[in-house]
Amino acid sequence: MEPRSQYRPPPFAVAIGTAVAVAIALLLPNGAHGWHRSGALEAEPAIRGVTVGPIESSQQPGRGYGTAYSAELLDELVRLGANAISITPFGRLWNLDSTEILMDFEEDYERNRAAVGTMIAQARQRGLRVLVIPHLWVESGGWRGEIDPGSPEGWLAYQASYREFLLRWARDAAAFGADALSIGVECKSWSGRYGKYWTDLIAEVRRSFPGSLTYSSNWDEVEGVLFWEQLDWVGVNAFYPLADRGGADYATYRQRADAAVAQLVAIGDALERPIVLVEIGYTTRRDSAVEPWLWPDSMQGVQVDEWEQARALLAIASAAASDPRVRGFFVWRYYANLDDVSQEAIWGFSPHGKLAERVLRGIFQVPWAADPMPLPWQRWHYAPGDQLGPLAPF
Secondary structure (H helix, E strand, O other), X not given: OOOOOOOOXXXXXXXXXXXXXXXXXXXXXXXXXXXXXXOOOOOOOOEEEEEEEOOOOOOOOOOOOOOHHHHHHHHHHHHHOOOEEEEOOEEEEXXXXXXXXXOOOOOOHHHHHHHHHHHHHHHHHOOOEEEEOXXXXXXXXXXXXXXXXXXXXXXXXXXXXXXXXXXXXXXXXXXXXXXXXXXXXXXXXXXXXXXXXXXXXXXXXXXXXXOEEXXXXXXXXXXXXXXXXXXXXXXXXXXXXXXXXXXXXXXXXXXXXXXXXXXXXXXXXXXXXOEEEEEEOOOOEOOOOOOOOOOHHHOOOOOEOHHHHHHHHHHHXXXXXXXXXXXXXXXXXXXXXXXXXXXXXXXXXXXXXXXXXXXXXXXXXXXXXXXXXXXXXXXXXXXXXXXXXXXXXX
8 A cells, every 4th residue: 555645634625625525425335235245345434433331230120222311422432533333241150060051141131232222223223333242251250362161061061052152143143124233252261273163163154244354363362263254354352561660651552552553463464354443441549551451450559540541542542543554443332321430430441531531532533544535636644743732642
């Protein structure tokens, strides 16, 4: 691809370009083929996405997916500049060696299914594209990337249950008109083996779901995944550490973010697949970019730090938006009830009402390298530090 020049379009050109990009999006097919029918993502605006979590509490009935609360949230996300959401219906395992995935996380499956269908319809009504990510919750604790039933027989039983879990949501995603589906989330303990199982499963999913397929790999798992060439995107949960120790400056964060994106792009080039950062985000605490996977519940003396969250998000989002081979990202995460504070404390991942939300608004509303050129004769280089004014440098 020809390098882009340093040209900066005048304000009227940006306005025209935005209008043209919106027109392109409106002319593209909706429904299950929205990201896939043309055979490429290049004709569409880059994915400016937000993950919307359900209300994971039985004490808040009527405030989750597909409610008046989620409709209000989606209106706010459109105002923020988002053009896509991901949603995460959960199954649950009792522990890391369980072999049965239960479909009743926080709610009966049929009610969950209806809520997800309404949520997708609400998003489509607002022009938002939808990625469905069937997720797994381990009831007794532990990371899903370490699931291990412990024996060949255990793996056979677990994989049969996983197939049923995924295919149910694949059929539902197709019926409700979702654009894309993730076939798994952080299956690190088994995404690099069981090749025939994955090949057969992906083929079966394709028979049920006609849209784009990806997989949500952990950031340190990407190179070991067996089945990227059978999918449409390389999907990454991109919780990259941006420094080795506390107190690092923004330049260090951006350098590490650029290096992470460059490594992903090299993998994507080898596979001839675009990159999508299926999850990005940092908690609102001091030095959260050093080990971003740590959850502060078990920490002592947590220092809330909006500035830290904002600059870490700016670093990874700017790096992603600067490369045309990265088709976009989804920020982890907002909740179906915009004002819900039961899911995480102030030091959590949600950017809502924080400095990070201001960063997100700024990044969503300027051109990205992966956006279609607004006019045939225009070229520009995306440099968020130049366009976000007082937000940068940190």
